[in-house]
Amino acid sequence: GAVVSQHPSRVICKSGTSVKIECRSLDFQATTMFWYRQFPKQSLMLMATSNEGSKATYEQGVEKDKFLINHASLTLSTLTVTSAHPEDSSFYICSARAGTGEGQPQHFGDGTRLSIL
Amino acid sequence: DAKTTQPNSMESNEEEPVHLPCNHSTISGTDYIHWYRQLPSQGPEYVIHGLTSNVNNRMASLAIAEDRKSSTLILHRATLRDAAVYYCIRYTGTASKLTFGTGTRLQVTL
Numbered sequence: 001g002a003v004v005s006q007h008p009s010r011v012i013c014k015s016g017t018s019v020k021i022e023c024r025s026l027d028f029q030a031t032t033m034f035w036y037r038q039f040p041k042q043s044l045m046l047m048a049t050s051n052e053g054s055k056a057t058y059e060q061g062v063e064k065d066k067f068l069i070n071h072a073s074l075t076l077s078t079l080t081v082t083s084a085h086p087e088d089s090s091f092y093i094c095s096a097r098a099g100t101g102e103g104q105p106q107h108f109g110d111g112t113r114l115s116i117l
Numbered sequence: 118d119a120k121t122t123q124p125n126s127m128e129s130n131e132e133e134p135v136h137l138p139c140n141h142s143t144i145s146g147t148d149y150i151h152w153y154r155q156l157p158s159q160g161p162e163y164v165i166h167g168l169t170s171n172v173n174n175r176m177a178s179l180a181i182a183e184d185r186k187s188s189t190l191i192l193h194r195a196t197l198r199d200a201a202v203y204y205c206i207r208y209t210g211t212a213s214k215l216t217f218g219t220g221t222r223l224q225v226t227l
Contacts, residue, residue: 103149108160
């Protein structure tokens with residue numbers, strides 16, 4: 001149980017393109033989903049917390065107009081990288097938390113490798 | 118600030134037990150201790166978590182010190198598929214955020 005599916009797994013596109021990444025919880029409902037970014041040989045950095053039916057909460061230094069997050073249902077959150085540039089190339093990973101009890105673990109997707117040419 | 122300290126790397130032989138330490142000396146009474154691991158080019162995978170008592174599941178065991186300032190993830194028989202970066206994270210339920218540190222890179226050899 002607790003499977004999170006992320007799509008696409010890899011994107012290669014030209015500079016200036018907007019890219020949408022989907023994150024789905026397949027067998028549970030997730031009121032909260034999270035988006036992370038990971039550069040090569042570095043750890044995961046939380047970008048934003050996505051709550052179903054409300055605006056996302058962005059971490060300091062993350063541009064909300066650059067990284068648009070929509071969490072329209074209890075099983076789907078999307079991250080759109082708008083007007084992507086080479087410096088946005090990274091490994092983007094989503095996670096979802098099943099339940100609201102304290103200490104509930106997060107379950108992660110397999111990530112999306114974004115390469116901007 | 119991940120607020121946990123782990124060794125950068127460890128090595129183990131296949132089929133031997135592995136003890137991965139984590140120091141969290143400033144942990145608060147409400148912080149859970151979570152462990153995740155990340156295989157190359159994949160998202161992290163939840164391993165185990167606990168609050169005060171030792172925990173066991175099909176993947177691993179978590180031994181938590183009585184003062185909760187440290188914990189140890191125990192893989193009972195390491196396999197090559199256990200080679201990954203292991204992250205020990207203090208997880209505050211109310212804040213609900215996981216802050217990843219640099220983790221421990223576990224190498225498993227034949």
